[in-house]
Amino acid sequence: MSEKKLTLQLDFHSGLPIYTQIVNQVQSQLANGILKPGDQLPTVRALALELRVNFNTVARAYRILDEARIISTQQGRGTFITEIPPPEVSERLRQESLSALTQRFIGEAYRLGFSEREVSQMVRDSLKSWKEANVSEQD
Amino acid sequence: MSEKKLTLQLDFHSGLPIYTQIVNQVQSQLANGILKPGDQLPTVRALALELRVNFNTVARAYRILDEARIISTQQGRGTFITEIPPPEVSERLRQESLSALTQRFIGEAYRLGFSEREVSQMVRDSLKSWKEANVSEQD
């Protein structure tokens, strides 16, 4: 199951900020396999209640972990350990997502009655004008 | 047959809202010909039951698709893939709508970090495979 209890041990006198301790312990539990990709972490409020701290402190820890791509926090949904696809899988997903996007586009264009010629011509034109409009602000 | 099973794969941890995933996958299946104009989609309640989500989440996805004129939801009747409107629109409107569609597509692709090369290559491939897959059923 992807619902975890997430037992953390805080030391309020250690000098380490609470949020740092949360960050460290989540990282170490992930390293130890106690947490796994896809696992859902407790909500900021639930964990805060359990640890007897303000939920903003937990949110801060989660934000740091999120920025480090260790977890993925989703407003209205919850917080999850990030799936870490190996690079070759990542590239495959990349291509699949572009393929899906392209097929949706082409399918919609055909559905609206446009021909292959029209579609490919419009794509060429649009790519060209996009490039011209952005030559100066390439990153 | 106009009654479809509509198999969708949701990823509850992907970061994409459920309703977005439903929207994307319906569009994708339409683009791939798995869904066709006139097909009836499952009712909001039936699909919600199958996906284990609230039926309002499905209703939200259907509403978005409806606003995009991709499906037609009819209270008391059901939900259907829209029939292709005959291109009775003027040529100018036709070109404008294709241009808008194309720019949305290209903008999204760039936003996802794909290069011009990747986009144009994928468009070529997709056009080619679509043509091959549909030579026999051209209308």
Added chain:
DNA sequence: CCTATAATGTACTAATTGTATCATTGTATA
């Protein structure tokens, strides 16, 4: 026909979640 009922989508609201901003507290240091 007319009416009752079931099936369907709609509208509005509530609950759950994370986010943003500012206030408070504690501590180090000039």
Added chain:
DNA sequence: TATACAATGATACAATTAGTACATTATAGG
């Protein structure tokens, strides 16, 4: 002491999903 800054807390907000009641349509029984 006074000031600056980091950590934490309080409050309001936003996004997503769920709950409830209702309107519309189709259909079966009389």
